[in-house]
Amino acid sequence: MMSSPLSRWVTAVFLTFLSQSQQGVHGKDCVCELRSSERPFPMETLDNIQVLASKCNQSITPKQVFEVDTLLLGLQRRMEELQQNTAVLEREDDGELYGAVTLRIIELELAEIQQLMARLNRTVHGLQQLSASTATQLQGMLGSMQELEDFDYMQVVNRQRENQRMRRDLDQCQHQLHATAEPPPTPRLGHCPHGQLVGVSGPRTYTLTQYGTSYSFGAWGKDPKPVPGKESTHWLVALTTSNVFANFVREYSTLSTIVVGVAPTDATIASSNPTTNTIQGPNVVMYGNALYYGCYNTPAVCRFNMTARTISTVALPQNTGFNNKFPFGHLEGTYVYSDLDFATDESGVWVVYTSPENFGNVILSEVLEGSPPALGRTYNTSLHKRTATNTFMACGVLYATRYISKEAEQIFYSFNTQTSVERYDLKINIKKMQTNIQSLNYNPRDQMLYAYGDAHIISYDAVFSDIL
Structure with a gap:
């Protein structure tokens, strides 16, 4: 033996x-x-390998790869916008003021694209150098580990490898025996098919409205569920009376026309301002060719049909705050008459409000389409409404923002309607172009955020990622 x-x-x-x-x-x-x-076991060699492996893990992170994806997404969006604006110029150029303004917009977009490409090139070059350096280190570690295997007298490593191979083959065999056809994946609330919200880039659009600096409060955006022929239409609601009320909604055929402020179409909601059915508060959204807003002087949701020019309402629960009782705010003030906030996401329309029974904490309700509309699922949260400046929805998740400074707003809170899990540790900053953001809404059709801030209209890219 x-x-x-x-x-x-x-x-x-x-x-x-x-x-x-x-x-x-x-x-x-x-x-x-x-x-x-x-021979003595070379502990020093093993220690060196462990140090190199630790440094390698610290030098390469998912965030670096995600930065490239973010830059590529921003570049793609800006190229699409440039193409659209160029097409508008070719189609609608009058050779004078409109053409000059549109050319200036295209010039600014080209400058942004050049800056993005330069930043992307620098980032890619840095990652290429890191990749080459890491490959060299890995090759060295591989050779050292192969030398250390000579000290494995009892063949532990080889036997572990053989066991892993046999387990892998067994699992594959069992999977083939019991495999069944999986149903096609369907999006669900709380889960975005394009990933988790991890950032906000931009702005992409930043300009005064056609009214100039006259009306500080309002809202704008695109219909996430447009009727045929209105896929490029942008809408605008400016609170034209006391920064509180409005009685009409203005539509523009393209982004360029709303930026330049030409050829709008107005749809009158009420004959005078303020009166019954007047828009009250800045938080307004468009969905399915209907405008959703807070009804004048009553705790209710108003729905204005843009085609039929008819109004239907649904009352909110008793004691719901209205008439500036529970507005959004921050340390330096409040956004007046923002008791009701409306939001759109992949599933439809939502309304954010609160009541004394919920201690001023945010209540979220689904607004079901119909005439009249109706309230669907309702959720109570622990977020005190006055601690937030705005809310919006994305894939069944409620997000809240807060005032950080004149230059930054921050998404700090989320509530997942699927799991009822709340988070207060989000730190997603939004670069502000004005001191305040009076309204903010997400459009699931183009994955963008539309903000109205101190008489300016601003848009941002919502950045999603599968990396948790």
């Missing part, structure tokens, strides 16, 4: 010890010299 290296080493040590003990020193002391024929 063949002996192993370990048993041979033990036998050699024992014989050496026996030989030395028989000699003796002064008849009492036993002295033995331990000599091993095996």
Whole structure:
């Protein structure tokens, strides 16, 4: 029977010890010299490999790859916008004021594209250098690990590899035996098919409205569920009376026309302002060719049909705050008459409000389409409404923003309607172009955020990622 290296080493040590003990020193002391024929294990090499592996993990993070994806997304969006604006110029250029303004817009977009491309090139070049350096380090670590395997006298590593291979083959066999056709995936609330919201880039659009600086409060955007022929239409509601009320909604055929402020079409909601059915508050949305807003002087949702020019309403629960009782706010003030906030996402329309019974904390209700509309699922949250400046929905998740400074707003809170999980640790900053953002809404059709801030209309790209 063949002996192993370990048993041979033990036998050699024992014989050496026996030989030395028989000699003796002064008849009492036993002295033995331990000599091993095996090489000492190079612990220093293993320590160096562990240090290199730790540095490698720290130098390469998902955030670096995500930065490239974000830049590519921004570049793609700006190229699409440039193409649209160029087409508008070719189709509608009058050779004078409109053409000059549109050319200026295209010039600014080209400058932004050049800046993005330069930043993308720098980022890619840095990642290429990092990749080359990392490949060299990995090759060195691989060679060192192969040398260390020579000390695996009991073949532990090889046996582990063989066990892993056999387990993998067994799992694959079982999967093939029991495999069944999976149903096609369907989007669900709380889960975006394009990933998790991780950032906001931009702005992409930033300009005064046709009214100039006259009306600080309002809202704008695109219909996430447009009727045929209005896919490019943008709408605008400016609160034209006391920064509180409005009685008409203005539509523009394209983004360029709303930026330049030409050829609008007005749809009158009420004959005077303010009066019954007047728009009250800045938080307004368009969905399915209908405008949703807070009804004048009553805690109710108003729905204005843009085609039929008819109005239908649904009352909110008793004691719902209205008439500036529970507005959004921050340390320096409040956004007046923002008691009701409306939002759109992949599933439809939502309304945000609160009541004394919920201690001023946000209540979220689904607004079901119909004439009249109706309230659907309702959720109570722990977010106190006055601690937020705005809310919006994306894929069944409610997000809230807060005032950080004159230059930044921050998405700090989320509530997932699927799991009822709340988070207060989000730190997604939005670059502000004006001191305040009076309204903010997400459009699931183009994955963009539309903001109205101090008489300016601004749009941002909502950045999503599958990396948690």
